[in-house]
Amino acid sequence: MTNPPPRPMRLTTTPRTAEILRRCYRGERPEKVLERAARMLADADGHLTTSGRIKPERDRKDAA
16 A cells, blocks of 8 residues: 655745745746755755655665
């Protein structure tokens, strides 16, 4: 049996983040912009495989 997909989180932005979303990503859905940003950050931090899947914790560069 597979696990159900995670439930979406309700996030609150800071005033600065809201301003960036409004002014720099006009016409785009904020959740899509934040999704791209989270993927780029996770990739840069070494949490994703080359195919974009989340690495097991033991394979991450920050794991002890």
